[in-house]
Amino acid sequence: MTVFAISQLLVGVALVFDILSFQFKNRKYILHSIAIACFFMAAHFLLLDQWTATVLMAVSGARYAVSGYTTERRWMYFFSVLAVVGTVWTYAGLVSILSFGATFVLTIAAFSKTDKRLREITFFGVVLWIAHNIVVWSPSAIGLESFFLISNVIGYYRYYIRPARLGLAVEQE
Template identity: 85%
Template sequence: MMSVFVISQMLVGVALVFDLLSFQFKNRKYILHAIAAACFFMAVHFLLLEQWTATVLMGVSGARYAVSGYTTERRWMYFFCILAVAGTLWTYAGLVSILSFGATFVLTLAAFSKTDKRLREVTFFGVALWIVHNIVVWSPSAIALESFFLMSNVVGYYRYYIRPTRSDLVLEQD
């Protein structure tokens, strides 16, 4: 029989598939909906590890990403920020709560960015906070997931915003 820890780590593997796919999309809505699916698997992962703030905030994050796939209205952003504060206060457990709140807050700002470029840029910082959080709670697969997610974001950012296009290369030759 598998331990709860092993099951929690396996759930991260499912979330990883959605995270890796997410930033390979150009369409902002597809990016956000793939991340929403990953968040729900991560919420169950943290539930199994009895990391209550992370569980609540991942659930909030999944809902946030699902909603922000359809709208960038600031009132929704504020609503999810308030939910993150309430969830953190309700489950507060010290440093791990502060780290997961910081990550969630930054990623809330990212989710309601008007462009996929800004979404990617702000996401770098939120993911870095989740990596630190996952080191503190010692979830090896979650550390790997967020690291792969960060790298997927870097690759997507490079593909769409740094790598020169053929037309850029033609202009340079003229």
């Protein structure tokens, strides 16, 4: 089996956690599921020699794990600085800019106080990861982020649009 094939299989494992993540209502479960997916994605990018994405996915995994317990702004700033340092350290042009943009947006999302705001901001960060994955040509990563986006849309609909359409009160956790 080639290194590329193994990298694509790692995305399959990450995909399971990403799809599940936004089907949870509990913010902590959402974030911890995404954290696990990020660590698999970091290994995926490592095998593809995409150093900025590797570093930023590892930082993202840690960020999601921490943000499952706190929304304190100092942590958001800490992980933003780590993303800047990781990007500067591994800079490789457009791919670095795309992965940094995605990571920066998703850092803001991760430290949102509500799952609704987390979901809304996540839409933008995921689109940047899709663009990154197109540029580095990782078909399974393109698929993963696309499914992640779809899962987020479905979860958002289930918890916020559908209840509003039915005249039900929407709870925040």
